[in-house]
Amino acid sequence: MLPIGLAATQTKLPTPKPCDATLLTLSGPQVQPLLNPGDVLEAVREAFVLHSEGKGRVFPVVRERLDTGGIFGIKSGDVQSEALLGFKAAGFWHSNRIVGGEPHQATIMLFDPASGRPTCIVDGNAITTARTGAAGRLGIETLARADSKRICVFGTGVQARVQLDLALDLLSQTKTVRYVTSHGNPDANFEAAFAGRCALIHATDPDEAVSESDIVITATPGGGPLFSADAVKPGTHINAVGADTRGKRELAEGILQRARLFVDDREQSRQIGEGQWGRGVGEEVEIGSILTGDVVISRKPDDITIFDMTGLALQDLTVGRMLYQRAIKGGHGTQIAWPW
Numbered sequence: 001m002l003p004i005g006l007a008a009t010q011t012k013l014p015t016p017k018p019c020d021a022t023l024l025t026l027s028g029p030q031v032q033p034l035l036n037p038g039d040v041l042e043a044v045r046e047a048f049v050l051h052s053e054g055k056g057r058v059f060p061v062v063r064e065r066l067d068t069g070g071i072f073g074i075k076s077g078d079v080q081s082e083a084l085l086g087f088k089a090a091g092f093w094h095s096n097r098i099v100g101g102e103p104h105q106a107t108i109m110l111f112d113p114a115s116g117r118p119t120c121i122v123d124g125n126a127i128t129t130a131r132t133g134a135a136g137r138l139g140i141e142t143l144a145r146a147d148s149k150r151i152c153v154f155g156t157g158v159q160a161r162v163q164l165d166l167a168l169d170l171l172s173q174t175k176t177v178r179y180v181t182s183h184g185n186p187d188a189n190f191e192a193a194f195a196g197r198c199a200l201i202h203a204t205d206p207d208e209a210v211s212e213s214d215i216v217i218t219a220t221p222g223g224g225p226l227f228s229a230d231a232v233k234p235g236t237h238i239n240a241v242g243a244d245t246r247g248k249r250e251l252a253e254g255i256l257q258r259a260r261l262f263v264d265d266r267e268q269s270r271q272i273g274e275g276q277w278g279r280g281v282g283e284e285v286e287i288g289s290i291l292t293g294d295v296v297i298s299r300k301p302d303d304i305t306i307f308d309m310t311g312l313a314l315q316d317l318t319v320g321r322m323l324y325q326r327a328i329k330g331g332h333g334t335q336i337a338w339p340w
Contacts, residue, residue, distance in 0.1 A: 021117060023338035026323060028123040030333050034326050035130050037166070043322050044134040045291060047314035048264065050079055052288025056314045058265060063245050063272055069095055071245055075313035078113060085113040088124050088316040092221065104128065104158070108320045117340045120324045124316065127323070131315040133162035135264065136217065136239045139307030140167055142290055143262055144215050144237035145299065152203070152213035153179045154226050154250070156190035159241060160219035167215065168197055175199055178209040182220065207231035217241065222248030229254035234302035241309050243273045250274070251306070256281045259304040260297075263287070264312050273310040284308075 026034075050056030056079045063073040076087035090106035097103055106124030111117065140148075151174055153164050160179075168174055177198045181187055186202040194200050203209035210216055210231040215238075218226055222242035229252045232238070238259070242250045256278045261269075263284045269275030275284060287307065289295040299305065327333045 019339045021338050021340055022335040023118055024120045024324065024327060024333045024335055026120070026122045026327055026333045028125060030327075031123050031126045031323060034323050034330075034332060035126060037130070037134070039322055040130045040319055041134045041137065043318040044131050044315050045138060047131075047312055047318040048135075048138070048286075048288035049292050050288075050318075051265065051312060051314055052286055052292050052294065055079055055081055056084075056317075058268075058313050061268060061272065061313075065245070066091075069093070073245075075311065075316065077313035077317060079314070079317070080113070083113055084110075084317055084321055086110040086313075086317050086320060088128075088313060090124060090128060094221070102158075108316050110317070110320055110324060115340070118338065120320065120327075122320055122323060124320075127316060127319050128311075129158055129162055131319050132159060132241065132309065132311060133166050135309050135311075135315065136163045136241065136307075137166040137170055138287065138291070139239050139262070139309065140215060140237065141170055142287060143297075143299070143305040143307055145235055145301065147173075148214035148237065149173050149175055150213045151177045151198075151215045151217065152209045153177065153217045153219065154206070155179075155219040155242075156181055156187040157219065160217070161190065161193060163217045163219050163239065163241065164194065167217065168194070171215075176201065178203040178213060180206050180209055180226070210236075215239070218250040220250055222250050224249065225252035226250050228252055229258065232258070232304055234304060236304050238304070238306045239309065240274050240306055243276070243308070244310055245272050246276065248272070249277055251277070253277065255304075256306065259306045261285070261306050261308060262290075263308045264310055264315075268310040268312075269308045274306070274308045 058077045070093040072091040078085040088108045106128045108122040108124040110120040178201045180203050206227040210227045217239045219241040261284045263269040266284050
């Protein structure tokens with residue numbers, strides 16, 4: 001007979017490791033066909049609601065500059081009631097463009113919270129683009145004036161395109177879109193992408209472009225203020241996309257102080273978003289609390305509203321889960337033996 005202490009210890013040993021466990025992988029080309037914009041929108045809405053209701057947790061963000069010139073970050077979280085756990089490792093490597101690569105890089109991983117076993121690893125680039133675009137659409141739908149007709153976009157990259165694409169879908173009355181490039185020259189590819197959907201005007205004066213617009217979308221790397229505070233007219237709504245790291249900003253001093261600030265996450269906005277520069281700004285309102293109905297906003301025609309989009313881990317997790325379930329059901333992706 002074993003000593004009592006040893007017997008007790010043995011009863012706590014883990015069950016034998018299953019040898020038939022697998023890890024599902026979804027590469028970029030495998031992800032893209034599974035991304036339905038409507039489903040992504042609902043998954044992002046769910047993420048904001050879970051966050052507002054306190055059912056979804058967002059863990060502290062890692063966001064650091066590298067000696068290589070890149071920026072590396074980790075966003076993670078969980079929804080305990082739904083057995084959802086995971087993270088996204090992502091960042092920005094500007095030098096990738098030199099070799100024809102995508103500067104934004106992202107990878108999402110989902111785990112079984114009961115065992116810690118990884119269940120799915122997904123190329124996160126397309127997910128990041130889609131979920132950020134969906135968040136921008138929700139920002140405009142929730143915060144912008146319903147009669148908004150004129151849009152100004154800063155940037156012509158992937159995120160600028162998806163933001164404008166979804167804004168145009170939402171605001172069918174939009175006739176004029178001004179766009180501003182970092183190099184000051186027109187972007188033929190950007191113009192071709194929206195040909196026939198609106199009158200697209202390349203703007204060389206950022207302040208003038210902003211002053212003539214009802215909605216302003218800033219989708220740049222966040223290298224500094226893009227226009228002056230005085231250019232923002234009463235009634236304007238701004239979707240601020242680019243500030244996602246300490247020191248980054250797109251909005252000039254004084255704009256936040258004139259506006260009503262809405263965020264995806266209050267703490268993240270203050271740490272890595274436009275909220276870093278929010279001295280003298282009142283309490284930020286998280287968009288999830290509006291979507292749940294816990295907060296009812298009354299938008300006056302002259303209000304300037306800003307949606308500071310730093311990106312929630314929960315957005316990546318809800319969209320990632322949707323793709324995982326769809327892939328399993330449809331037999332998509334690649335299964336790799338992953339015994340534990």
